[in-house]
Amino acid sequence: MSVRILRDGTAADGLAADDRGLAYGDGLFETLLVHEGRALWWDAHWRRLQKGAERLRIPVPKEEHLVDEVSRLVYATSRAVLKLVLTRGAGGRGYAPPARVAPTIVLSLHEAPDATPAAGLDLRWCDVRLATQPALAGIKHLNRLEQVLARLEWNDPAIDEGLMLDERDRVISATAGNVFALIGGRWLTPRVSECGVAGVMREWLLAHVDGASEAELDRDAIETAEAVFVCNSVRGPQPVRRIDRREWGDFAAIRTLAHRLLAREPAFAFSFAPWLGDNRTET
Amino acid sequence: MSVRILRDGTAADGLAADDRGLAYGDGLFETLLVHEGRALWWDAHWRRLQKGAERLRIPVPKEEHLVDEVSRLVYATSRAVLKLVLTRGAGGRGYAPPARVAPTIVLSLHEAPDATPAAGLDLRWCDVRLATQPALAGIKHLNRLEQVLARLEWNDPAIDEGLMLDERDRVISATAGNVFALIGGRWLTPRVSECGVAGVMREWLLAHVDGASEAELDRDAIETAEAVFVCNSVRGPQPVRRIDRREWGDFAAIRTLAHRLLAREPAFAFSFAPWLGDNRTET
Numbered sequence: 001m002s003v004r005i006l007r008d009g010t011a012a013d014g015l016a017a018d019d020r021g022l023a024y025g026d027g028l029f030e031t032l033l034v035h036e037g038r039a040l041w042w043d044a045h046w047r048r049l050q051k052g053a054e055r056l057r058i059p060v061p062k063e064e065h066l067v068d069e070v071s072r073l074v075y076a077t078s079r080a081v082l083k084l085v086l087t088r089g090a091g092g093r094g095y096a097p098p099a100r101v102a103p104t105i106v107l108s109l110h111e112a113p114d115a116t117p118a119a120g121l122d123l124r125w126c127d128v129r130l131a132t133q134p135a136l137a138g139i140k141h142l143n144r145l146e147q148v149l150a151r152l153e154w155n156d157p158a159i160d161e162g163l164m165l166d167e168r169d170r171v172i173s174a175t176a177g178n179v180f181a182l183i184g185g186r187w188l189t190p191r192v193s194e195c196g197v198a199g200v201m202r203e204w205l206l207a208h209v210d211g212a213s214e215a216e217l218d219r220d221a222i223e224t225a226e227a228v229f230v231c232n233s234v235r236g237p238q239p240v241r242r243i244d245r246r247e248w249g250d251f252a253a254i255r256t257l258a259h260r261l262l263a264r265e266p267a268f269a270f271s272f273a274p275w276l277g278d279n280r281t282e283t
Numbered sequence: 284m285s286v287r288i289l290r291d292g293t294a295a296d297g298l299a300a301d302d303r304g305l306a307y308g309d310g311l312f313e314t315l316l317v318h319e320g321r322a323l324w325w326d327a328h329w330r331r332l333q334k335g336a337e338r339l340r341i342p343v344p345k346e347e348h349l350v351d352e353v354s355r356l357v358y359a360t361s362r363a364v365l366k367l368v369l370t371r372g373a374g375g376r377g378y379a380p381p382a383r384v385a386p387t388i389v390l391s392l393h394e395a396p397d398a399t400p401a402a403g404l405d406l407r408w409c410d411v412r413l414a415t416q417p418a419l420a421g422i423k424h425l426n427r428l429e430q431v432l433a434r435l436e437w438n439d440p441a442i443d444e445g446l447m448l449d450e451r452d453r454v455i456s457a458t459a460g461n462v463f464a465l466i467g468g469r470w471l472t473p474r475v476s477e478c479g480v481a482g483v484m485r486e487w488l489l490a491h492v493d494g495a496s497e498a499e500l501d502r503d504a505i506e507t508a509e510a511v512f513v514c515n516s517v518r519g520p521q522p523v524r525r526i527d528r529r530e531w532g533d534f535a536a537i538r539t540l541a542h543r544l545l546a547r548e549p550a551f552a553f554s555f556a557p558w559l560g561d562n563r564t565e566t
Contacts, residue, residue, distance in 0.1 A: 015297060015300065015302075017288060017297075017389050019305065020431075022425070023425070024425065024430070025427060026427070026428060026431050056428070056431075056432070085305065085306070094434070097435070131415055131416035142305070143427070143428045144308060144309070144426070145308055145339070145425075145426045146416070146419075147307070148378050149339070149418055149419075151377070152340055167415060175377075
C-alpha cells in the first residue's frame with residue numbers, strides 16, 4: 001500500500017494519535033478508480049469532497065496542490081483504487097475544534113477489485129437500518145459504523161452485497177454503493193436526503209441516462225423491478241442476479257446503460273467485460 | 284501529550300494509515316479521570332468498553348495487559364485525563380473486516396479540565412438532532428459527527444455546553460455528557476436505548492441516588508425542572524445555571540448528590556470546589 005500523508009499541506013511521517021478522523025470520524029473520504037496513470041472522474045469527486053467539507057466546515061486544501069500529490073502517486077499505476085481521506089486534523093479539547101484547524105489528508109493506493117462476475121451479483125437484505133440524519137445525508141463522511149455492522153451480518157462468500165433500508169422501510173442503498181431499479185421502463189434510485197451517500201456514479205447516471213430519476217422505493221418495488229443494479233465509482237454499475245429468492249436473468253437494459261458509460265469512460269470496460277461480452281448491437 | 288499505541292497487543296510507533304478507526308470510525312473510546320496516579324472507575328469503563336466491543340464484534344485485549352499499560356502511563360501523574368481508543372485495527376477490503384482482526388489501542392494523556400465555575404454552567408439548545416439508531420445507542424463508539432456538528436453551532440465562550448434532542452423532540456444528552464433533571468423531587472435522566480451514550484457517571488448516579496430513574500423528557504420538562512445538571516466521568520455532575528432564558532439559582536439538591544459521590548470518590552472534590560464550597564451540613 002503506497003501512502004502519502006499531509007498535515008496542513010506538508011508531508012508527514014504518520015498520523016497524529018489525536019487526529020479527529022480517528023477520535024470522532026470527523027472527516028470525509030473519496031474512493032477513485034485509477035486507470036493508466038489517471039484518477040478517474042477527479043472533478044466529480046473533488047466537487048463532492050468540497051460539498052462535504054462545506055457541510056462539516058472543514059477547510060479544504062488547494063485543489064492544484066492536491067492534484068499534484070495525486071498525480072505523483074498514480075502516474076505510473078495501470079490499475080488501482082485511490083482512497084483520499086480528509087480530516088479536521090489533530091486536537092481540540094473535546095468536540096470543539098482547535099482555534100486553528102490544520103486538516104489532514106491521507107492518500108493511499110489499494111489493489112483494484114476483480115471484474116464483476118458474468119452472472120451478476122447475489123444480494124441480501126441487511127437487518128441494520130440506516131438512521132435518518134439530514135445533517136449528514138448525501139456526503140461521504142467517516143462515520144460508517146452502520147455500513148460496517150451491515151457488512152458483518154454475513155460471511156457467506158456467495159453473497160456479494162447487502163441492501164439497506166431506513167427505519168421507515170424505504171430502500172436506500174447497498175453497503176458500498178447506490179442502487180437503481182428499472183420500473184415501468186425507467187431507472188429509479190432512492191433519494192439520499194435523509195440518509196445514504198450521493199455516489200459520484202449515481203450522479204452521473206441520473207444526469208446521463210434518459211428518464212433516470214429519484215424515487216421512494218420499498219423492498220417490494222425492488223423485488224418486482226424489471227432489472228436492478230448496484231453501482232459505485234470504482235466498479236461502475238453491477239447487474240444484480242439475485243436478492244434472496246428473487247432472480248433476474250436478463251441484463252439487456254443494464255448493458256445498454258453500460259455502453260453509454262463506456263462511450264464516456266472506457267476505463268470501466270475491465271469491470272464490465274465478463275457480463276457485457278462483446279454484444280454492442282444492443283446499444 | 285503522552286501516547287502509547289498498541290497493535291494487536293504490541294507497542295507500535297504510530298497508527299496505520301488504513302486503521303479502520305480512521306477509515307470508518309470503527310471503534311470505541313473511554314475517557315477517564317486520572318487522579319494521584321490512578322485511572323478512576325476503571326472497572327466501570329472497562330465493562331462499558333467490553334459491552335461496546337461485543338456490540339461491534341471487536342475482539343478486546345486482555346484486561347490485565349491493558350491495566351498494566353494504563354498504570355505505566357498514569358502512575359506518576361497527579362491529575363489528567365486518560366483517553367483510551369479501541370479500533371478494529373488496520374485493513375480489510377471495504378467494510379468487511381480482514382479475516383484476522385488485530386485491534387489497535389491508543390492510550391493518551393491530556394490536560395485535565397478546569398473546575399466547574401461557582402455559578403454553574405450556561406447551556407443552549409442545539410439545532411442538530413441525534414438520529415435514532417438502536418444498533419449503536421448506549422455505547423461510546425467513534426462515530427461522533429453529530430456531537431461535532433452540535434459543538435460547531437456556537438463559539439460564544441460564555442456558553443459551556445449544548446443540549447441535544449432526538450428527531451421526536453425528546454431531550455437525550457449534552458454534547459459531551461448526560462443530563463439529569465429534578466422533577467417532583469426525583470432525579471430523572473433520558474433513556475439512551477435509541478440514541479445517546481450510557482455514561483459511566485450516569486450509571487453510577489442511577490444506581491446510587493435514591494429515586495433516580497430514566498424517563499422521557501422534552502424541552503419543557505427540562506426548563507420547568509427544579510434543578511438540572513450535566514455530568515460525565517471526568518467532571519462529575521456540573522450544576523446548570525441557565526438554559527437560554529431559564530435560570531436556576533439554587534444548587535442545594537445537586538450539592539447533596541455531590542457529597543454522596545465524594546464519599547465514594549474524593550477525587551471529584553477538585554471539580555466541585557468552586558460551587559460546592561465547604562457546606563457539608565446539607566449532606
